[in-house]
Amino acid sequence: MVKYVLKRIGFLILTLFLVASITFFLMKLLPGTPFNNPKIPADQIAQLKAQYGLDKPVWQQYLVYILGVAHGDFGTSYQFTGQTVSYLISSRVGPSLQLGAQAMVVGTLLGILLGAVAAIRKNTWVDSVATIFAIIGRSIPNFVFAALLQYFVAYKWGLAPVALWEDGFSSSVLPTLALAMAPLANTARFMRTEMVDVLSSDYIELARSKGDSKWQVVARHALRNSMIPIVTIIGPMAVDLMVGSMVVENIFAIPGIGEQFVKSITTNDYPVIMGLTVMYCFMLTVVILIVDILYGFIDPRIRLSGEAN
Amino acid sequence: MDRILDVKDLAIDFATFAGPVHAIRHVNFHLDKGETLAIVGESGSGKSVTMRTVMGLLANNASITSGEVLLEGDDILKKSEKEMSAMRGNDVAMIFQDPMTSLDPTMTIGKQVAEPLLLHNDISKKAALKEAVRTLELVGINDAESRLNDYPHQFSGGQRQRIVIAIAIINHPKILIADEPTTALDVTIQAQIIHLLKDLQTKIDTAIIFITHDLGVVAGIADRVEVMYAGKIIEYGDVDEVFYNPQHPYTWGLLEAMPTLETKRSRLFAIPGTPPDLLDPPKGDAFAPRNPFAMQIDTEQEPPFFQVSPTHFAATWLLHPDAPKVDVPDEIKRRWGIWAAKHPAKEAD
Amino acid sequence: MADSKIKLSPDAFKPAHVSADEKEKIATPALTFTQDAIRRLKQNKAAIISFWILVFIFAVSIITLFVSPHNPNTQNLNYTYLPPKWGNLNIPFFNGKQGGVDMYAQNNVPKGVYFLLGTDYLGRDLLSRIFVGTRISLEIAVIATFFDLVIGVGYGIISGWKGGTTDTIMQRVIEIISSVPNLVVVILMLLVFKPGMTSIIVAIAITSWITMARLIRAQTLQLKDQEFILAARTLGESSWKIAIKHLVPNLSSTIIIQTMFTIPTAIFFEAFLSYIGIGLPAPTASLGTLLNDGQKALQTQPYLLVYPAIVIVVLMLAFNLLADGLRDAFDPKSSH
Numbered sequence: 001m002v003k004y005v006l007k008r009i010g011f012l013i014l015t016l017f018l019v020a021s022i023t024f025f026l027m028k029l030l031p032g033t034p035f036n037n038p039k040i041p042a043d044q045i046a047q048l049k050a051q052y053g054l055d056k057p058v059w060q061q062y063l064v065y066i067l068g069v070a071h072g073d074f075g076t077s078y079q080f081t082g083q084t085v086s087y088l089i090s091s092r093v094g095p096s097l098q099l100g101a102q103a104m105v106v107g108t109l110l111g112i113l114l115g116a117v118a119a120i121r122k123n124t125w126v127d128s129v130a131t132i133f134a135i136i137g138r139s140i141p142n143f144v145f146a147a148l149l150q151y152f153v154a155y156k157w158g159l160a161p162v163a164l165w166e167d168g169f170s171s172s173v174l175p176t177l178a179l180a181m182a183p184l185a186n187t188a189r190f191m192r193t194e195m196v197d198v199l200s201s202d203y204i205e206l207a208r209s210k211g212d213s214k215w216q217v218v219a220r221h222a223l224r225n226s227m228i229p230i231v232t233i234i235g236p237m238a239v240d241l242m243v244g245s246m247v248v249e250n251i252f253a254i255p256g257i258g259e260q261f262v263k264s265i266t267t268n269d270y271p272v273i274m275g276l277t278v279m280y281c282f283m284l285t286v287v288i289l290i291v292d293i294l295y296g297f298i299d300p301r302i303r304l305s306g307e308a309n
Numbered sequence: 310m311d312r313i314l315d316v317k318d319l320a321i322d323f324a325t326f327a328g329p330v331h332a333i334r335h336v337n338f339h340l341d342k343g344e345t346l347a348i349v350g351e352s353g354s355g356k357s358v359t360m361r362t363v364m365g366l367l368a369n370n371a372s373i374t375s376g377e378v379l380l381e382g383d384d385i386l387k388k389s390e391k392e393m394s395a396m397r398g399n400d401v402a403m404i405f406q407d408p409m410t411s412l413d414p415t416m417t418i419g420k421q422v423a424e425p426l427l428l429h430n431d432i433s434k435k436a437a438l439k440e441a442v443r444t445l446e447l448v449g450i451n452d453a454e455s456r457l458n459d460y461p462h463q464f465s466g467g468q469r470q471r472i473v474i475a476i477a478i479i480n481h482p483k484i485l486i487a488d489e490p491t492t493a494l495d496v497t498i499q500a501q502i503i504h505l506l507k508d509l510q511t512k513i514d515t516a517i518i519f520i521t522h523d524l525g526v527v528a529g530i531a532d533r534v535e536v537m538y539a540g541k542i543i544e545y546g547d548v549d550e551v552f553y554n555p556q557h558p559y560t561w562g563l564l565e566a567m568p569t570l571e572t573k574r575s576r577l578f579a580i581p582g583t584p585p586d587l588l589d590p591p592k593g594d595a596f597a598p599r600n601p602f603a604m605q606i607d608t609e610q611e612p613p614f615f616q617v618s619p620t621h622f623a624a625t626w627l628l629h630p631d632a633p634k635v636d637v638p639d640e641i642k643r644r645w646g647i648w649a650a651k652h653p654a655k656e657a658d
Numbered sequence: 659m660a661d662s663k664i665k666l667s668p669d670a671f672k673p674a675h676v677s678a679d680e681k682e683k684i685a686t687p688a689l690t691f692t693q694d695a696i697r698r699l700k701q702n703k704a705a706i707i708s709f710w711i712l713v714f715i716f717a718v719s720i721i722t723l724f725v726s727p728h729n730p731n732t733q734n735l736n737y738t739y740l741p742p743k744w745g746n747l748n749i750p751f752f753n754g755k756q757g758g759v760d761m762y763a764q765n766n767v768p769k770g771v772y773f774l775l776g777t778d779y780l781g782r783d784l785l786s787r788i789f790v791g792t793r794i795s796l797e798i799a800v801i802a803t804f805f806d807l808v809i810g811v812g813y814g815i816i817s818g819w820k821g822g823t824t825d826t827i828m829q830r831v832i833e834i835i836s837s838v839p840n841l842v843v844v845i846l847m848l849l850v851f852k853p854g855m856t857s858i859i860v861a862i863a864i865t866s867w868i869t870m871a872r873l874i875r876a877q878t879l880q881l882k883d884q885e886f887i888l889a890a891r892t893l894g895e896s897s898w899k900i901a902i903k904h905l906v907p908n909l910s911s912t913i914i915i916q917t918m919f920t921i922p923t924a925i926f927f928e929a930f931l932s933y934i935g936i937g938l939p940a941p942t943a944s945l946g947t948l949l950n951d952g953q954k955a956l957q958t959q960p961y962l963l964v965y966p967a968i969v970i971v972v973l974m975l976a977f978n979l980l981a982d983g984l985r986d987a988f989d990p991k992s993s994h
Contacts, residue, residue: 015834015837026846026849136971138974139922139971140967140971143929144967147952148964148967150956151960155956202405202406202410203411203412203413205411206403209402209405210397210428210476211397211399211425211428211429212424213390213391228415242842246841261845262935265934266936268849273846277846281838281839284837285837300415300460301460602673604671604672605670605671605673606666606670629666631670633671
């Protein structure tokens with residue numbers, strides 16, 4: 001087990017290194033820097049380039065960058081003079097994590113509920129309604145959903161703050177809902193198929209033949225067995241949330257890393273783009289690693305065979 | 310003898326896209342206290358469906374079109390879902406075919422074995438687990454106490470089937486239905502499980518319905534045998550009668566297909582053809598298209614049961630007094646010979 | 659029960675001649691796998707309706723190449739932000755009024771000129787722009803999906819068929835690529851290339867083949883050990899001939915299903931990129947740019963967001979439902 005985790009962490013570091021390197025060279029291929037503005041005099045550009053180390057040969061820049069990344073230093077932002085990328089990210093990661101976590105919890109719980117109900121009432125109107133709901137959730141782009149929520153719920157009906165991150169929890173309600181849509185739809189779909197499978201399995205029939213009522217079967221046997229595999233879609237769900245946060249934070253003007261990422265793209269703030277790319281990659285690989293380890297703990301079949309090895 | 314189960318004129322249809330499949334076509338049988346009844350037939354002959362009816366565990370698309378299932382005189386088809394839950398695992402219990410898939414993979418076996426006790430009795434968890442240990446030992450799981458917290462995948466196939474049996478018998482059911490309990494197991498383990506079931510039957514005093522497609526397994530355990538084909542029972546009798554004095558050509562086929570130590574044939578016999586499509590059951594005898602001894606009447610009119618002995622009946626026109634004598638297969642001749650030797654008086658009739 | 663007293667004519671006991679063929683005959687006609695799958699698909703009403711909706715949308719976007727209510731790119735600053743108006747019909751939301759004021763009269767729009775879905779901030783007809791936008795979005799999605807399919811299927815087959823070290827290396831590459839959220843990769847790509855249709859297509863194609871490659875590899879591994887492939891190998895057919903002759907047909911249902919899932923994803927990516935402002939440059943319309951424009955005027959002109967939103971949702975819904983239907987029909991067992 002320990003060996004396995006160490007191996008995975010090694011691969012994680014290698015992945016991060018490769019991603020950081022590839023991002024670096026991609027950025028070097030870029031047509032311009034923010035200093036290509038014709039209004040800035042040439043000597044000032046030279047000075048700026050020196051300040052950011054852009055006058056050195058590429059391989060030197062690369063070494064400096066990679067060594068920096070290894071220490072958590074992603075350089076300085078072009079856009080916000082003097083601010084380090086690490087500071088920028090760390091000051092903005094809070095709201096993003098909060099939104100992401102809330103959306104993950106809301107999405108998974110509601111998704112499990114919806115999927116389970118659909119599976120138990122398979123081929124009835126309940127199933128159809130749940131399935132249609134899940135498919136619609138999958139088909140509405142999150143930014144459209146966010147914009148509609150903002151217009152109707154906040155602007156028209158005044159039920160929640162329209163934007164910004166100033167009213168504590170109530171500011172997070174609409175963005176959380178907008179973000180939770182995709183995980184909800186995916187979990188519901190996944191849960192339904194898993195549960196339909198489980199409900200038709202032999203051990204459920206055996207449980208019924210023991211005298212379990214329909215609901216006892218669900219509560220004691222079916223739910224747990226169909227919920228375990230949901231752990232495996234947490235990785236893709238995290239991707240959805242990261243991508244979703246870029247637009248949702250933008251629409252609701254939330255000072256998170258997603259909003260920052262989009263802003264940096266439009267202002268060509270390469271150090272921040274690179275830093276955030278590595279950051280996203282780091283978060284995703286860590287989530288996947290945790291999920292894999294967690295899976296081994298939840299599923300007795302994997303847990304015990306792991307111990308035996 | 311106390312009649313514990315009486316199935317009368319049971320007919321079941323399954324709704325499918327193509328139309329109703331007549332899976333069970335007016336089946337009658339009964340079970341007496343403490344006896345073992347074997348129901349034999351190919352897959353799809355309706356034996357498992359019949360048993361699921363007795364358990365009240367039919368699929369959603371099944372509908373019972375006629376008949377009654379009397380458990381000690383009460384028609385279970387009229388019971389509410391709640392009453393059925395109270396009956397399942399308590400009065401009637403079931404052992405499933407595949408032990409590899411019939412245990413909940415994420416629950417400890419202690420909990421799984423104790424579950425029926427907790428469901429049907431007012432008993433503490435501790436006491437239930439204690440009884441679970443006792444029952445597991447009874448079915449031959451060594452060291453049961455220390456294995457209560459193990460999961461199914463830590464047991465072998467044979468052990469798992471023993472656990473499934475423990476679950477079934479822990480409440481001392483009146484009827485134990487074993488649905489091909491040995492099919493998925495190795496031959497050596499098959500014998501052990503059969504032996505265990507016989508042993509348990511005397512210990513907990515239960516009646517057993519043993520479903521199988523393998524006549525070879527039946528000989529060692531059953532008191533009576535019913536042969537099913539295409540949703541009907543076509544021959545039934547005491548185990549010796551069906552084995553040594555079979556009358557229906559389908560039973561002959563099954564017996565021929567059964568390899569025994571005495572058979573000298575180099576090639577295994579198989580009944581040609583496939584069972585009929587029960588969407589549209591054939592007129593006459595359903596077995597006629599595969600029956601080498603089929604007569605004109607078989608394709609026109611369904612044969613009634615002809616009595617062979619007070620306990621032995623077969624539904625074949627060959628038993629009609631006017632029917633010609635047919636040249637039965639060698640294997641059946643051999644069996645009839647054994648029967649004649651045992652029952653010289655009857656041969657004289 | 660026994661009844662031996664039934665009187666029967668002697669003819670009844672004549673042997674019935676059943677030919678061997680008759681014995682083996684299966685009563686219902688056999689269906690091939692594809693026929694059976696199509697039968698199942700036809701029973702899925704949602705999938706069939708979706709299919710016809712897609713046919714309709716494709717037809718409309720082709721027809722509107724030639725006929726369009728207005729020129730989608732003509733700007734007319736006298737006509738900015740006109741609400742939807744359907745001739746002289748007085749239906750709420752479609753009568754050209756906003757807050758009770760007839761915007762058409764206020765802007766001195768001549769009689770007979772009206773915009774079914776209103777106009778945007780440059781006075782361009784929204785309906786015409788939606789037609790163009792849908793066509794462009796579909797074009798991007800379909801072409802990107804095609805490349806995605808070629809890369810994904812090729813990669814998957816090579817990885818699964820070759821096995822060994824090749825497979826291990828190729829799988830590691832996939833793992834690394836998939837450890838970065840795909841849209842981040844798309845965005846980086848778009849930063850490197852000049853924004854435009856080609857770069858969006860390339861960017862989407864480059865990132866979305868992973869799922870296809872994984873599925874195809876898994877299935878290739880399975881098929882590789884099957885008897886008909888072994889038989890072909892024993893007969894000395896060349897490895898690549900086998901791959902093309904035997905493998906591809908057997909992979910086709912997976913490919914079709916996955917393709918149907920990829921198209922809506924590609925539509926989403928395009929819309930997303932245009933929405934955050936790094937997609938298609940102005941004045942090209944796509945569903946994403948329309949949504950972006952609509953979002954800017956959401957509080958005053960909600961229809962500018964709502965109608966493109968309806969189109970993109972219907973489009974994605976139809977693709978998803980059809981894909982679901984195809985998967986259930988062709989692959990009834992696995993549903994992930």
